[in-house]
Amino acid sequence: MKATLVIENIENLITIKGENKARAGSQQSEIGLIKNGIIAVNNDKIIYVGEGGLPNNIKTDNNTIILNGKGKTVTPGLIDPHTHLIHGGSRENELSMKLKGKDYLEILSAGGGIHSTAKATENATLDELYQKAEKSLNIMLSFGVTTVEAKSGYGIGSFNTELKQIEVANLLNKNHPVDLISTFMGAHAIPDEYKDNPDLFVDKLIDDMIPYIAENKLAKFCDVFCEEGVFTVDQSRRILNAAKTNRLIPKVHADEIVSLGGAELAAEVGCISAEHLIAASDQGIKDMAEKGVIAVLLPGTSFNLQKGTAARARKMIEENVPVAISTDYNPGSCPSENLQLMMTLASLTLRMMPEEVIVGVTINAAAALGLEKEVGSLEIGKKADIAIFDAPNLDYMIYHFGINHTEKVIKNGKVVYERN
Ligand code: IZC
Ligand code: ZN
Numbered sequence: 001m002k003a004t005l006v007i008e009n010i011e012n013l014i015t016i017k018g019e020n021k022a023r024a025g026s027q028q029s030e031i032g033l034i035k036n037g038i039i040a041v042n043n044d045k046i047i048y049v050g051e052g053g054l055p056n057n058i059k060t061d062n063n064t065i066i067l068n069g070k071g072k073t074v075t076p077g078l079i080d081p082h083t084h085l086i087h088g089g090s091r092e093n094e095l096s097m098k099l100k101g102k103d104y105l106e107i108l109s110a111g112g113g114i115h116s117t118a119k120a121t122e123n124a125t126l127d128e129l130y131q132k133a134e135k136s137l138n139i140m141l142s143f144g145v146t147t148v149e150a151k152s153g154y155g156i157g158s159f160n161t162e163l164k165q166i167e168v169a170n171l172l173n174k175n176h177p178v179d180l181i182s183t184f185m186g187a188h189a190i191p192d193e194y195k196d197n198p199d200l201f202v203d204k205l206i207d208d209m210i211p212y213i214a215e216n217k218l219a220k221f222c223d224v225f226c227e228e229g230v231f232t233v234d235q236s237r238r239i240l241n242a243a244k245t246n247r248l249i250p251k252v253h254a255d256e257i258v259s260l261g262g263a264e265l266a267a268e269v270g271c272i273s274a275e276h277l278i279a280a281s282d283q284g285i286k287d288m289a290e291k292g293v294i295a296v297l298l299p300g301t302s303f304n305l306q307k308g309t310a311a312r313a314r315k316m317i318e319e320n321v322p323v324a325i326s327t328d329y330n331p332g333s334c335p336s337e338n339l340q341l342m343m344t345l346a347s348l349t350l351r352m353m354p355e356e357v358i359v360g361v362t363i364n365a366a367a368a369l370g371l372e373k374e375v376g377s378l379e380i381g382k383k384a385d386i387a388i389f390d391a392p393n394l395d396y397m398i399y400h401f402g403i404n405h406t407e408k409v410i411k412n413g414k415v416v417y418e419r420n
Contacts (some may be wrong), residue, residue, distance in 0.1 A: 001058055003038070003040040004060065006054065006066050007039050009066065009069050010036070010074045011070060011288070011393070013386075014033055014378075016030075016076065018032060019057075020377070021363075021367060031355050031358055035101055036051055038051065039386065043414040044384075045384055045413070047380060050356075051228055060119055062297070067388065071392055073389075074388050075144070075378075075386075076363075077144065077409065077411065078361045079148075079371075080140060080147065080327050081149045081296055081324055084151050084331075085327070086133045088119070088121040088123060088154070089117055090331050091332050092335075096297060100305065103307070104257065104333060105227070108127065108229065109229050114156065115156065115188045115192075118156040122158055137176050139328075139338075142331075142406060145178065147179045147366070147369065148179070148180055149181045149372065150164050150183065152169075153185040154183030162184070166184070166219060182221075183223050183251060186210070187231050187239050198235065199366045202231075220248070220369075220371075222240070222248040223253060224239045224240060226262040226265065231373065240252060240265070248313050251273050252265065252271050253275055256277075257279065258279060259279035259307075261281070261284065261343050266287075269289040272286060272293070272294060272368060272370065273293060276297070279307050285315060292371060293321070294364060295311070295321045296324045296325075297323055297402075298328035299325065299334055300341065305333060306335055314350070317352070322364050324361070324367070325339075325363040343398050344398050344402075363376035363397070387409050388410075
């Protein structure tokens with residue numbers, strides 16, 4: 001077979017080889033490391049992964065792109081499984097408020113936070129939203145990211161604004177090398193006009209919005225912000241069960257700030273993932289392990305909320321909950337697209353080992369998006385989504401933080417980012 005692209009002499013080739021499913025417990029450290037590695041690609045698929053040279057049945061010719069991996073660390077393209085990528089405006093005004101002691105939920109309940117982003121998103125044209133999100137997506141790609149989840153959720157009752165966000169996601173998915181996966185998050189905050197009767201808004205989500213999204217195949221997942229002052233556990237349960245009935249895969253923003261029982265709910269409903277989990281209870285963690293719910297942890301958010309609390313990743317790993325890591329990129333609680341920074345924060349603030357972290361941004365992140373059979377590891381037959389880092393090993397990449405280690409990114413077998 002002919003190779004269209006080869007990366008040879010790779011110092012540290014992190015293949016993440018293993019079963020194509022979320023890894024928990026001690027398996028969360030299995031990274032399939034090959035020293036002096038080589039990888040060959042034919043068009044958009046991986047055709048060989050090994051040590052040393054290529055076997056005889058794989059041929060190169062003058063058109064084959066040959067890259068040198070000497071001194072480099074090569075991994076599967078990184079996957080960011082939780083973002084609020086598409087939105088209008090920014091919220092730097094919350095920085096001083098936070099430093100003076102106002103917290104996230106106070107700002108939200110006073111009509112700021114998510115509500116202010118909703119206004120900016122409603123006022124932005126499709127083109128403006130597209131250009132802003134494209135800029136962020138370019139930054140993500142530059143950090144080695146090849147697949148990104150994008151939530152709607154800044155409509156807050158304006159279904160047209162939700163649809164506008166999803167349309168931008170679809171257009172970007174078509175035009176940009178990074179794959180975008182859409183999540184419908186109509187349940188992100190209670191609209192003002194439903195403040196006194198939020199259940200009526202839940203009815204609207206269940207009766208109108210979720211069926212419309214599902215029928216028109218506008219999203220793969222459905223998410224709810226289950227939080228004090230936002231959606232209760234009962235309301236979240238109704239929404240997530242409606243998602244299931246309509247064949248949208250349920251996800252939940254669980255126990256981000258207050259321990260409400262979101263982790264327990266994720267297990268009860270059978271969510272593919274529960275996200276945040278800063279305040280998840282012991283029982284919630286046990287339930288998630290039993291049902292195989294993936295914990296998507298967002299260490300940039302706990303750092304940025306500045307409450308001195310963070311998700312208990314060590315306990316989750318000990319109890320066999322698969323852990324994924326994400327940016328949560330959004331204009332409020334985590335205005336950063338930098339997944340490499342989140343890898344360092346996962347290590348230093350959640351005490352995750354480098355091996356656990358890289359599994360968290362590859363195969364476990366892929367599994368949180370239902371993509372574990374296509375991406376998230378470097379194995380024959382998988383998509384040729386590959387990141388080359390100018391770092392001699394994985395530990396170095398995480399320890400030397402705050403810079404961008406990416407040298408090249410390959411998406412579907414093509415070099416789509418190159419550091420100049
Ligand atoms: O805009 O604040 N947590 N939703 C739930 C967010 C953060 C995004 C935001
Ligand atoms: Zn979020």
